[in-house]
Every structure is written in C-alpha cells, then in structure tokens.
Amino acid sequence: QVQLVESGGGLVQAGGSLRLSCAASGRTFGSYAMGWFRQAPGKEREFVAAISWGGRVTVHAGSVKGRFTISRDNAKNTVYLQMNSLKPEDTAVYYCARHRQSFTTPQAQQVDFDSWGQGTRVTVSS
Secondary structure, eight states: OOOEEEEOOEEEETTOOEEEEEEEOSSOGGGEEEEEEEEOTTSOOEEEEEEOTTSSOEEEOTTTTTTEEEEEEGGGTEEEEEEOSOOGGGOEEEEEEEEEEESOOOOOOGGGEEEEOOOEEEEEEO
16 A cells, blocks of 8 residues: 655635645655545635646646646656646645556546555645
C-alpha cells in the first residue's frame, strides 16, 4: 500500500503562488500516473491535473489551465503542483492520488485512482 503525503498548502492572497508537493512511499512511484484533485467547502471533489508515469504527458482541468502546472521527480518519489495567479475560488483541500494501474496515460476521473493522500488545505484570500 503506497503512502502519499501532501505538503505546501497555506494561506495566500489572490494573485499569489504556492507549490504543493506529494511524497510517495515505496519503489514503484515511477511506474504510475499521478493526479491532483481538490474539494472546496460544500462541493464535490474535482479533478485538477494528472501526469503520466514518465512525466511526458500532462492533463489540466480547464479551470486551472495556464495557471497550474503538474510535474514530477521520479528520483525523489514526488509529484508537484505549481499554482500561480491564485483566485479565491481555488480555495480547497488538495489531494494527490496514484492511478490504479501502472504504465497508463493520465486520466481525469477519480475512479481511475485508488490511493489518496490526506490532503493539504489551500486558502486564497481576496
């Protein structure tokens, strides 16, 4: 069972930036696509971004495209989410997740991910 630990959340003013990190345990990190999801207060969890196992293919939700960038460092067992030009509507708990199958292209559906971190809270003030 992989362990995923997110960090880097916090309080930031609108227009600011944050970088989230997700550290994974185990030796198979580089074999799996990874994703970021978020859940705002009173809303369902939604897809933010995903990256292929090798890092060459990325997918971003329309609401964050051009502002957020997902990346990974397989040598460090870590996936990142660089968030720029933050807006109050980006306020949420952000979760990283590992795809349920190895060596697949990144997907945007939660059902395709079966390992989740505990989340890190991001609050964007106006």
